[in-house]
Amino acid sequence: MKTINFEALFSASPNPYVLVDLSLTIVGMNEAYLNVTMREREDLIGRNMFDAFPSDPDSPSHRQLRNSFEKVIREKLADHLPLIEYAIPLPNGQGFEERFWSATHTPLFTHAGEMTFILQHTVDVTELQRLRVLARSSGLSSGPSALIETDMFRRAQAVQEANQALTEERQHLRGLFEQAPGFMAALSGPDHVFTMANAAYLRLIRRENIVGKTVREALPEVVDQGFLALLDRVHRSGQPFVGRSIRIVLEPSSGGAPEERFLDFVYQPVFDPDGKVSGIFVQGHDVTEQKRNEEALRESEERFRVIANSIDQMIWATQPNGSHDYYNQRWYEYTGVPEGTTDGEGWNGMFHPDDQDRAWGVWRQCLETGEPYHIEYRLRHRSGQYRWVLGRAQPLRDDKGRIVRWYGSCTDIHDLKMAQEETRRLASMLTERVAELDEANEEIQRFAYIVSHDLRAPLVNVMGFTSELEAAQAEVDRFYRNVLERDPGLVTQKARTAVEIDLPEAIGFIRSSTVKMDRLINAILKLSREGRRILMPEPLNMSQVLEAQRQSVAHQLQERGADLVIEALPDLTSDRFALEQVFGNLIDNAVKYLDTGRAGRIVVRGRELGENVQYDIQDNGRGIDPKDFERIFDLFRRSGVQDQQGEGIGLAHVRALVRRLGGSITVSSQLGQGSTFTVILPKYLSMNSEAA
């Protein structure tokens, strides 16, 4: 068989041919092509098509031509350009000549199936086009020019238009396919060869260039996960498979860690015209995030449930309209009602009948206004007892501010409430008791006053008539002396004893006793009067107050050779008279009970004590027996050797005063060493601190 010289055929063909590689570099052409383009071979070989025949890249003709080449490269299929206007340069740089072409681009493959070149077959149809335009512009629809509109030409144009529409349609579909958010792939044949895969699919599987490969080749790791078997089944049965949240582990051979994804997908069988399954269309969504969110939500809900059920409070939730649809376990434990029975508006019935309307009103008000719910009411406990509960709720709003849900809690405050009530009751009892005590105190003051007055009335008589007795006795005594002088015989032993001893003795005791009684009554009167005196707080310079006291004991100090040291003292606002009495008495006592065996030293010092001030009066006197620490503050009670004047009134008076000023007084002492009296007083005497 004679072999055909294809090369010679190519060269000799009257049809213009040009051969370009995939970078559109011109690698060869025949004579017919050189003729029609009016170029020399040397001008064209090795040059890019668009360099050799330049055109505006934005022009429709340029795009048309380039698209055609690209399409051929992409699809490895021939493409036709039935009519393309493409100007070509005239030789010798004489400008461009407008030409119309009809071209076919055919891909050429090696034996291995690799595409290497594109063959362009192009026909110059310029004359045809010119005639056609001429015919159209001359308004002739018949005659010789009409003949030019050959069937061939019309067909060619129709094909091109259809082709263009199809191309656009395909581009559009491809665009949709490519850009679809869901993943898509087309599998062909029983071995499931990828014929298409969109960007989402490639992103999912994290690999490229899978078209032409089988699933087993492209995705080896999914074989053992059952997907291949699934595909086989769809292919065999023609039944689609719909999967929801199917777990898949993808492990690209290019490296990268295995990745777990969850997919919603459909394996849709594709049928050929004979009704046989020709392939499978795969499409679906990656729902991993959704799945993870769901899981996170479930976990969060579970966590909420665990927390809600483990805390001591009752938790509930409602829809935006206030209809209850959730209670934690604690609610059901507390109320003892079956689960679900308090949903909706059933909760209101759990409240004490007296609280139902009020709670309902407050709740409705909150639902309308969105204000937080806060109320105390009585809730029926499973024991049947109504217990006080604090109810609170807050609305949860979406990003537009609309209430989505209400979340509420109930806290049993019954014991607290009872304790509060008890405290209130105790407080009012205390107030009452204080009032009673004040009254009793007042009564005692009045009593002391009246008693001392009324005790005095008979005492006045006793004292007055004692004086009368003394006067009478003086008369009797004079008479007795007369008798004794004139007639001693008349004076019996009994008369002598009566006049000389018994009468003066009796009168003497009566007199001294009444004097003492008068002093005691005076003391009681003084104390009771002090309790009734109105206190007048004023800012006091304590150094001055104490210096004044030093003046009043200066004489005694000098007599005893004693020192009174007044250190720096904090000032205070209090009643001057009362304080003078207090410090006067204490310093008096300190001087009075100094130890004669050593040089006396009395120190007054003070310090701030927050809201209070403390003053110490320390002496190195004879000291006080610890058993008398309390006693010395009692009325008419004294301690130690009774070698000093006094009724045992001073310290009782001091304590009464200090207490009235809202303070306290204590003593610490060691016998034979000295004593320290400590007075603590409020820095500011407030008038209402005084109960009376």
Add this chain to the structure above:
Amino acid sequence: MPSQQPVTIIMVEDDEGHARLIEKNIRRAGVCNEIRTFASGTGALEHLFSEDVRNAGPFLVLLDLNLPDMNGVDILIKLKADEKLKRAPVVVLTTTDDQREIQRCYDLGANVYITKPVEYESFSQAIRQLGLFLSVIQVPETL
């Protein structure tokens, strides 16, 4: 023309002992004026406000404040509110030395305030002086 009338001493004192002691000491001090003693406020007021007594002065009133039927202060107020009787000097006798009460009595017009038990020496002195004072002021009245 009426010559100077001797002062009548009106003693309002419920305690018989006190009354007796006061009288004895007044007498002992050499005061011989008539003393009329009343054991109740009501009795004393009835007597003083009877028309012939009211116009019959001059008087010196010894007034105890602790009376069974009324407070001596009320008697003092009534006396000092009366056109005639307000000229009578009043000696308040009481067992209390409460400064407020003393002040009150002086404010109401008491002339002397004496605390019981009484230092009778100074008491008699006061009575005598009051008597003298009374005689002096009585003079223009009786002219």
